Amino acid sequence: MPELKENTVQQTLCMPLWGRAIAAEKYPSLFPDHDAGRIVKEIGVDWSDKKLYRFQYMWMCCLIRQYNMAWEIRHYLKKYPRAAVVELGAGLSCLRQQMGNETNPWYCLDMENVIPLREKHIPHGKLERNVVCDLNDLSWFDRIDFRRSDGIVFTAGGLFYYFEKEQVRRLLCTMAERFPGGMVTFDAVNAVGLKGVNAEVKMAGNKTKSFFSLERPKEELEGWSDCIVNVAERDYIDGYLKGGWRKSVVTRIFAWVMRTFHMSFMVHAEFREEQQ
Numbered sequence: 001m002p003e004l005k006e007n008t009v010q011q012t013l014c015m016p017l018w019g020r021a022i023a024a025e026k027y028p029s030l031f032p033d034h035d036a037g038r039i040v041k042e043i044g045v046d047w048s049d050k051k052l053y054r055f056q057y058m059w060m061c062c063l064i065r066q067y068n069m070a071w072e073i074r075h076y077l078k079k080y081p082r083a084a085v086v087e088l089g090a091g092l093s094c095l096r097q098q099m100g101n102e103t104n105p106w107y108c109l110d111m112e113n114v115i116p117l118r119e120k121h122i123p124h125g126k127l128e129r130n131v132v133c134d135l136n137d138l139s140w141f142d143r144i145d146f147r148r149s150d151g152i153v154f155t156a157g158g159l160f161y162y163f164e165k166e167q168v169r170r171l172l173c174t175m176a177e178r179f180p181g182g183m184v185t186f187d188a189v190n191a192v193g194l195k196g197v198n199a200e201v202k203m204a205g206n207k208t209k210s211f212f213s214l215e216r217p218k219e220e221l222e223g224w225s226d227c228i229v230n231v232a233e234r235d236y237i238d239g240y241l242k243g244g245w246r247k248s249v250v251t252r253i254f255a256w257v258m259r260t261f262h263m264s265f266m267v268h269a270e271f272r273e274e275q276q
Contacts (some may be wrong), residue, residue, distance in 0.1 A: 013091030019062030031245045035094040039121045066239045067156045068266050070099050072185040080151025087094045089159035102126050105128040118237045152179050156186035161210035169224050176227035176271040183270045193263030217267045230270040235259050
């Protein structure tokens with residue numbers, strides 16, 4: 001079984017896993033993650049000494065991102081109930097299980113030293129497939145059974161930070177051409193927020209650097225390609241999850257700062273159905 005090496009992008013997948021485990025214990029009914037705690041024990045991860053998780057804001061962000069992406073998926077499935085769902089850089093996400101989805105084709109894409117961990121620790125759904133790939137090698141497109149009439153929705157949780165902007169631009173533009181009528185949702189930060197992301201990773205004991213940021217998501221993404229349309233953004237903390245948990249004073253301050261200075265947000269982008 002491959003091990004996750006120190007200071008690698010792949011090792012950072014333990015960051016949201018540990019955060020989700022804490023959040024699931026603190027708020028078991030908010031967005032149930034019955035797997036995170038189990039996986040933490042099975043893998044033998046112990047990050048209880050990490051400064052990062054002393055703050056409610058940090059571990060709740062891990063749960064909230066799952067909630068936000070689930071909301072976007074459900075909203076898309078209202079229009080395309082048979083759509084395929086594709087998690088880019090799935091890591092040890094248990095999003096399908098959290099949503100209780102056994103009806104849609106579901107693809108989990110990640111690197112060759114991550115997918116074996118999914119195979120070992122996360123049970124397959126009826127229509128779920130794990131796909132080993134390098135997302136920058138666009139041959140993975142051929143691994144997805146895409147039917148234009150059924151639709152397709154992509155998520156990229158905590159992924160694009162580790163890409164250069166040109167890599168994200170190329171990936172999204174090519175996806176928009178290949179998967180018309182599809183949609184992608186992902187979390188992002190501006191340049192100031194990017195400094196915060198790097199600080200958080202460092203606090204978790206990892207030296208991996210993040211690179212990708214957006215200042216004006218709608219203008220930037222729609223300027224990349226005529227096939228990328230209806231770009232919208234929402235506040236990361238309060239854009240989707242409206243209640244059900246009590247924010248600490250520090251969390252309220254963090255949330256206000258991030259919102260006021262546009263430091264963290266969710267992005268929604270659609271792929272034009274009728275290509276030019």
